[in-house]
Amino acid sequence: MAAAPLLELxxxxxxxxxxxALDRVDLELxxxxxxxxxxxxxxxxxxxxxxxxxxxxxxxxxxxxxGTAVRFASVHEARRAGVSxxxxxxxxxxxLTVAENIVLGDEPRRGLLLDVAAARRIARELLDRLGFAxxxxxxxxxxxxxxxxxxxxxxxxxxxxxxxxxxxxxxSLTEREARRLLALVEQLEAQGVGVLYITHRMGEIRRIxxxxxxxxxxxxxxxxxxxxxxDELVRLMTGRTIEQIFPPLPPAPAGATVLRVEDxxxxxxxxxxxxxxxxxxxxxxxxxLVGSGKSEAARAVFGIEPIAxxxxxxxxxxxxxxxxxxxxxxxxxYLPPDRREEGLAMVRPARENxxxxxxxxxxxxxxxxxxxxxxxRLAHELxxxxxxRPAAPERTVELxxxxxxxxxxxxxxxxxxVRLLMLDExxxxxxxxxxxxxxxxxxxxxxxxxxxxxxxxxxPEILHLSHRVLVFHRGRVRAELVGAEIGEEAVLQHFFERExx
Amino acid sequence: MIETDRATALAAPGxxxxxxxxxxxxxxxxxxxxxxxxxxVIVFASLSENFLTVRNLTNVVRQAVYLLIVSLGxxxxxxxxxxxxxxxxxxxxxxxxxxxxxxxxxxxxPELPWLSIALGSMAGLAAGTAIGVANGLGVALFGVSPFIMxxxxxxxxxxxxxxxxxxxxxxxxxxLFGEVFGFxxxxxxxxxxxIAALLVLxxxxxxYRTRLGRSFYAVGGNIKAxxxxxxxxxxxxxxxYVLCALATSIGGLLLTARLDTGEANIGASMPLESIAACxxxxxxxxxxxxxxxxxxxxxxxxxxxxxxxxxxxxxxxxQTVVLGLLLILAVIADQLRLRAMASLRA
Numbered sequence: 001m002a003a004a005p006l007l008e009l010x011x012x013x014x015x016x017x018x019x020x021a022l023d024r025v026d027l028e029l030x031x032x033x034x035x036x037x038x039x040x041x042x043x044x045x046x047x048x049x050x051x052x053x054x055x056x057x058x059x060x061x062x063x064x065x066x067g068t069a070v071r072f073a074s075v076h077e078a079r080r081a082g083v084s085x086x087x088x089x090x091x092x093x094x095x096l097t098v099a100e101n102i103v104l105g106d107e108p109r110r111g112l113l114l115d116v117a118a119a120r121r122i123a124r125e126l127l128d129r130l131g132f133a134x135x136x137x138x139x140x141x142x143x144x145x146x147x148x149x150x151x152x153x154x155x156x157x158x159x160x161x162x163x164x165x166x167x168x169x170x171x172s173l174t175e176r177e178a179r180r181l182l183a184l185v186e187q188l189e190a191q192g193v194g195v196l197y198i199t200h201r202m203g204e205i206r207r208i209x210x211x212x213x214x215x216x217x218x219x220x221x222x223x224x225x226x227x228x229x230x231d232e233l234v235r236l237m238t239g240r241t242i243e244q245i246f247p248p249l250p251p252a253p254a255g256a257t258v259l260r261v262e263d264x265x266x267x268x269x270x271x272x273x274x275x276x277x278x279x280x281x282x283x284x285x286x287x288x289l290v291g292s293g294k295s296e297a298a299r300a301v302f303g304i305e306p307i308a309x310x311x312x313x314x315x316x317x318x319x320x321x322x323x324x325x326x327x328x329x330x331x332x333x334y335l336p337p338d339r340r341e342e343g344l345a346m347v348r349p350a351r352e353n354x355x356x357x358x359x360x361x362x363x364x365x366x367x368x369x370x371x372x373x374x375x376x377r378l379a380h381e382l383x384x385x386x387x388x389r390p391a392a393p394e395r396t397v398e399l400x401x402x403x404x405x406x407x408x409x410x411x412x413x414x415x416x417x418v419r420l421l422m423l424d425e426x427x428x429x430x431x432x433x434x435x436x437x438x439x440x441x442x443x444x445x446x447x448x449x450x451x452x453x454x455x456x457x458x459x460p461e462i463l464h465l466s467h468r469v470l471v472f473h474r475g476r477v478r479a480e481l482v483g484a485e486i487g488e489e490a491v492l493q494h495f496f497e498r499e500x501x
Numbered sequence: 502m503i504e505t506d507r508a509t510a511l512a513a514p515g516x517x518x519x520x521x522x523x524x525x526x527x528x529x530x531x532x533x534x535x536x537x538x539x540x541x542v543i544v545f546a547s548l549s550e551n552f553l554t555v556r557n558l559t560n561v562v563r564q565a566v567y568l569l570i571v572s573l574g575x576x577x578x579x580x581x582x583x584x585x586x587x588x589x590x591x592x593x594x595x596x597x598x599x600x601x602x603x604x605x606x607x608x609x610x611p612e613l614p615w616l617s618i619a620l621g622s623m624a625g626l627a628a629g630t631a632i633g634v635a636n637g638l639g640v641a642l643f644g645v646s647p648f649i650m651x652x653x654x655x656x657x658x659x660x661x662x663x664x665x666x667x668x669x670x671x672x673x674x675x676x677l678f679g680e681v682f683g684f685x686x687x688x689x690x691x692x693x694x695x696i697a698a699l700l701v702l703x704x705x706x707x708x709y710r711t712r713l714g715r716s717f718y719a720v721g722g723n724i725k726a727x728x729x730x731x732x733x734x735x736x737x738x739x740x741x742y743v744l745c746a747l748a749t750s751i752g753g754l755l756l757t758a759r760l761d762t763g764e765a766n767i768g769a770s771m772p773l774e775s776i777a778a779c780x781x782x783x784x785x786x787x788x789x790x791x792x793x794x795x796x797x798x799x800x801x802x803x804x805x806x807x808x809x810x811x812x813x814x815x816x817x818x819x820q821t822v823v824l825g826l827l828l829i830l831a832v833i834a835d836q837l838r839l840r841a842m843a844s845l846r847a
Binding site: 302304324325327328329334335336341342343344345346347348352353356357359360364365368369370372412 | 789
């Protein structure tokens with residue numbers, strides 16, 4: 001190989017406060033190659049592409065584009081140099097139209113004025129070439145998530161990139177749209193574009209991938225051909241076998257029904273006529289795409305997502321007042337997916353975060369009083385049970401690693417009696433060891449009779465941890481799988497649109 | 502921070518580096534206040550020999566009482582992630598209403614001064630707290646931003662205070678009121694200082710030893726997390742502004758006793774000074790962080806600086822400039838502290 005690779009990373013590191021997100025990573029992307037990045041949440045994939053795309057700059061190491069060292073100060077700079085990225089988090093302005101978003105930052109002008117007609121023409125041509133059926137004049141806020149994803153992709157294609165970064169681009173597309181996108185990627189590949197592609201889907205790796213680079217805990221583990229067997233890829237990704245991560249699931253219990261939900265419809269329409277029940281000691285998995293209603297259904301039960309109609313029964317008795325406080329008093333707890341956004345008060349000590357949902361409990365003190373010693377004792381006990389590292393409950397939560405922050409959040413379920421625990425994406429952005437610890441705790445709670453509702457986008461988690469799985473699609477419960485029926489194919493086939501043949 | 506930077510420049514590895522690290526640690530742990538206090542004491546002691554005398558320092562504490570009490574209330578608002586710009590108005594309205602009611606009662610029952618004092622004080626507290634109730638309703642129930650709500654109420658309250666008095670000071674309160682609550686002493690300690698100490702004590706217990714106190718930190722730390730933890734965030738926010746107004750109102754009564762008149766024009770500088778006292782004391786403008794003890798020191802510091810500038814014959818207009826700069830400096834120091842914290846972690 002005489003020619004320099006199209007894009008090359010040499011010993012690139014990036015640290016955030018408290019965590020080394022990337023540790024001396026090397027990567028090589030050739031022209032006309034689809035290079036798949038594979039790894040757990042938090043393995044460093046997002047950090048890596050944010051460096052490549054100019055969102056951030058590396059602390060050490062260098063990035064070379066066609067043999068020349070580059071340092072992008074912004075996304076625009078990267079784009080001008082021929083590196084375009086499509087992130088999972090959209091960079092769209094909701095109030096603007098599709099066309100306005102596509103030309104944003106590099107608007108066609110006539111003199112000093114914007115050339116609106118040209119903008120529309122550019123957008124139209126791009127959308128046609130990509131085969132996306134979108135109206136250039138539609139406002140982005142009125143589009144579905146999949147349609148917004150298409151706008152985002154169109155935006156990236158505008159600058160005729162030499163390197164294209166795609167972060168799980170098919171995650172919210174229908175199967176037909178996804179096929180169309182993959183065909184497009186193949187077409188680009190043939191034109192000599194280098195594609196850096198993040199996906200969790202084996203099918204996509206097989207179909208368009210050339211090589212796969214596996215990241216784990218910020219380090220590059222290996223670069224292997226895309227034909228590598230799935231088991232081997234999972235082993236590289238996690239560093240262990242499935243059996244070492246997931247504890248054995250206790251047999252499905254036939255306990256009393258704890259929660260019964262009948263015909264639940266939310267005011268926003270995110271959940272439509274959903275009915276389900278779960279009993280003591282059972283782990284019920286909610287699977288589905290982002291926005292399928294799986295998370296909203298749990299949130300509605302906890303009183304965060306306003307309910308339009310339907311019935312909620314706890315132990316057979318109807319619940320009239322559905323608010324977090326009322327549900328907590330009845331032994332129902334919901335732990336949110338984003339610990340920074342909704343879960344933890346980052347500036348407060350771990351102790352206060354652990355007991356936050358137990359402030360109404362008499363154990364913490366009589367009447368309005370809060371007994372500092374009782375609370376400290378409880379916090380120490382909880383820290384021990386969740387294996388908090390360092391075991392310092394007085395430390396500010398912010399200073400703990402992501403995994404330990406997640407444990408602090410989870411400890412709320414131990415700080416008060418909980419009969420129904422709803423976990424929403426409980427392992428996002430945590431390392432493997434913490435993941436295994438969290439799974440052990442969940443199974444332990446279930447064995448002691450707590451009903452567990454597990455909302456997760458992490459398929460292995462759903463597959464290995466659930467007695468029963470409900471697959472949500474467009475707000476409705478589309479399928480129910482029990483015991484041996486729970487398998488990757490069986491679950492996944494309900495994720496997407498069904499199309500007329 | 503200035504010292505630490507200089508130390509960096511000198512940074513020969515070894516003792517200098519160790520001193521720098523120690524200073525950074527101290528700064529992260531204690532905030533900017535101890536450093537500022539030290540600087541202020543050194544500067545003013547060198548400018549005036551009267552500064553470091555027991556008499557002068559006692560005077561500082563006595564003068565600081567009013568700002569201190571208001572700052573305790575302000576701290577609650579800041580803890581929950583808001584602030585209260587109407588504290589000056591609350592002070593003014595309390596003063597005007599209590600003085601008017603007291604004077605009227607005193608005219609009716611001249612032989613019962615304690616009755617007039619009680620009636621007048623109640624009226625004043627009620628008027629001041631009413632502003633807090635309005636603030637609380639606006640912020641908690643209607644979701645108006647604390648900035649707009651308290652700014653609006655500041656105008657409303659000030660207008661009412663002026664309207665009630667026509668802009669002239671209110672006289673005719675029982676002499677006893679000023680004698681006891683303005684200038685009186687108990688066991689040798691000035692009564693205003695005793696009352697302030699009592700309020701500090703109440704505040705310490707409220708904030709650190711009650712569920713409500715914890716809720717302030719939880720709501721300010723992450724209001725969504727607090728809500729998902731079953732905390733009634735609206736009730737907490739409402740209570741915050743009511744308690745802030747109540748504390749301020751008590752400060753207003755004491756100030757009225759000290760001045761022996763009801764005035765609509767007192768307290769104009771209170772919003773700035775109380776926020777400055779809190780922020781210099783390490784109360785975060787983002788909510789969720791702050792300690793009562795430090796706020797006490799913060800209020801003392803502000804008054805100490807004012808006192809020192811008076812002794813050094815700095816013109817009062819210029820003093821206002823210094824105060825504003827101090828507030829901004831405190832916020833910058835807060836940012837630097839966050840960065841220093843991150844650098845220590847890495």
